[in-house]
Amino acid sequence: MNEKLKSYLEDFKKCTIEMIEDLEKDDLDNFEAGLNRRQQIIEKISELNFDKNEFKEICKQLDVETFDNELNKRTKDEKDKLRQKILNLKKSQSANTVYQSNTNKINIFSKKV
Numbered sequence: 001m002n003e004k005l006k007s008y009l010e011d012f013k014k015c016t017i018e019m020i021e022d023l024e025k026d027d028l029d030n031f032e033a034g035l036n037r038r039q040q041i042i043e044k045i046s047e048l049n050f051d052k053n054e055f056k057e058i059c060k061q062l063d064v065e066t067f068d069n070e071l072n073k074r075t076k077d078e079k080d081k082l083r084q085k086i087l088n089l090k091k092s093q094s095a096n097t098v099y100q101s102n103t104n105k106i107n108i109f110s111k112k113v
Contacts, residue, residue: 002050006058012041018065023074 019034031050 002048002054002058005048005050005055006062007057008041008045008048009062009064012038012045013062013064013067015041016064016071020067020071020074023071023078024094 015034015037017063019031022028022031045096
């Protein structure tokens with residue numbers, strides 16, 4: 001078994017778990033740092049010479065896919081929440097703009113000439 005590959009995949013799993021915890025705590029700075037760490041680990045793994053079946057077997061042993069899927073699900077949920085907040089802010093801003101323009105029109109008629 002390729003020990004370097006196993007070590008990198010253990011680091012990948014640990015990093016993924018930390019990123020899930022960062023999302024739970026809304027700590028997006030650490031989450032972004034985790035993304036960078038994961039990318040570096042992926043690059044190191046891609047430089048290794050290993051068998052595809054060996055990779056799958058180690059991933060299965062370490063249960064990497066489960067944690068990766070959980071991170072993807074939580075990231076998608078967080079993205080959807082942020083998208084909804086942005087839409088609500090746009091609606092609020094639009095309503096305020098319409099209200100202000102209507103107030104200005106009403107004020108024209110209430111001024112003394």
